[in-house]
Amino acid sequence: MALADSTRVPGPDAPIGVFDSGLGGLTVLRALHERLPTEDLLYFGDTARVPYGTKGEKTVRAFARQDAGLLVARGVKMVVVACNTASAFALAHLSDVLPVPVLGVIEPGVRAALAATRGGTIGVIGTSGTIRSGRYQQGLEAAGLPAERIRAAECPLFVPLVEEGLGGHALATLAVAEYLRPLRDAGLDTLILGCTHYPLLAADIGAYLGPQVRLVDSAESLASAACVALADAGLLRSGPRAGRLGFILSDIPWKFAEIGARFLGKPIDDVESVGLDEMEEAGHALGSGRTADARIRKDPS
């Protein structure tokens, strides 16, 4: 990998690692690239095991551990969990076992919603896992929002609709109405798009809810948080060279070229694929906590 760092303790020139269950996190990669244009970014999408949002907590945590382990093995200086379900179920575990800083998308999403609301009800939509975890709801309540101003809804068909490129299609219109009717009736003023796929349905969602509802996604807020965290750790990359983007996937899906370009906003030229064996190894290599073992990473290849 061109982006790999061969030092054992990654310095400012190491890439930022970003992972998601699949391709949805490319919307986050895009925001990071815009906010931090000189940083190298290494994206891993677990396309072999996507989706995470329908799956149980233990399974998602085991997958997230392998995903983050793979990025750490490639020498990243920070890991961004660009998947809401993985952030909901695995962020605490990853903070414990990773030898580098780790950021999730939920806290930035909560902050962005609190900044956007004008005193009304805040809604949050996401996968079954994200919504049932209660993490967004807890985050809003912890910030002082009373429970009666919070509404949440699972939208399990949104991910497959986006993966099939059906934003704007009659099927998306119908699914949006089906899932969002209770939220619309609750009189929202702000809606958190609690899944990195959902920005690709923003037009459908906005048309249904009307212009008075502000749609919030975590990407920009997360990019700002990453900037601050890197600065605090003395890890911001300086220098005039434009940041490079690297892509690793655990499967090359049938419609990858089309779908990937839609998420990233431009074609993805060069993709490395990794097999099950390397994923397994990456999970095992992390160890069980912030011990010396957790800092051992293999040389990037």
Add this chain to the structure above:
Amino acid sequence: MALADSTRVPGPDAPIGVFDSGLGGLTVLRALHERLPTEDLLYFGDTARVPYGTKGEKTVRAFARQDAGLLVARGVKMVVVACNTASAFALAHLSDVLPVPVLGVIEPGVRAALAATRGGTIGVIGTSGTIRSGRYQQGLEAAGLPAERIRAAECPLFVPLVEEGLGGHALATLAVAEYLRPLRDAGLDTLILGCTHYPLLAADIGAYLGPQVRLVDSAESLASAACVALADAGLLRSGPRAGRLGFILSDIPWKFAEIGARFLGKPIDDVESVGLDEMEEAGHALGSGRTADARIRKDPS
């Protein structure tokens, strides 16, 4: 596991193993249980990595190898691949590496369609992987059906619609019309439901295509083929005891109880879950061909 066989070479009293990417294969399990009521059946659903139908050939083959390996490690006397995508991409590989007979769903589906047609056009619908593999189309052509009498269509949203329990819903009606319009316009007389999820949309599909189109699924034809194969191998279980059903899953999905009961036609009481580690081990234990190594299986636990 109550169903495990502790002998090294499984005899007639060993269970039949059945696997699928998730819960769709329970429609096949049901047909096997009806056709072979004294056989014990051990089902494995790879719910942690479902779906397979959007993923590439290499990935599906690696998963199928672990799935089958897990069943072999539990002492099954035969493996039924109750997943069309895995049958399309992995049946030849599994036949090569498994120490027990293996059956897939595609050949029985082709036979059932040829028995059902009255000389018109045969359609086949399935996941992107199954349709792009061309296996059904090749099977029909090999049986002498001219290419102009074969139509195929990918229906990628059908699996998530079924998983969400939306058979009969307006979203299913719309998706059926969207995917099947070209087939209906081609004047089908027979349609192969080339995915084990699709029988749960049979009412929607039948309403759209009309009563002149016969809907064919592989399950009954496969159950007959399994009966013949077991008899040929001297492995049919005799005796009056009713066959027992065992269930192993790699993840317990959020909506498992509801969805599993819908597929099986009755509640699923007792489920064992396996982790990533056991899946990895099962894949590695198979070896690379019909060698002595391929026959080593660990003691059932």
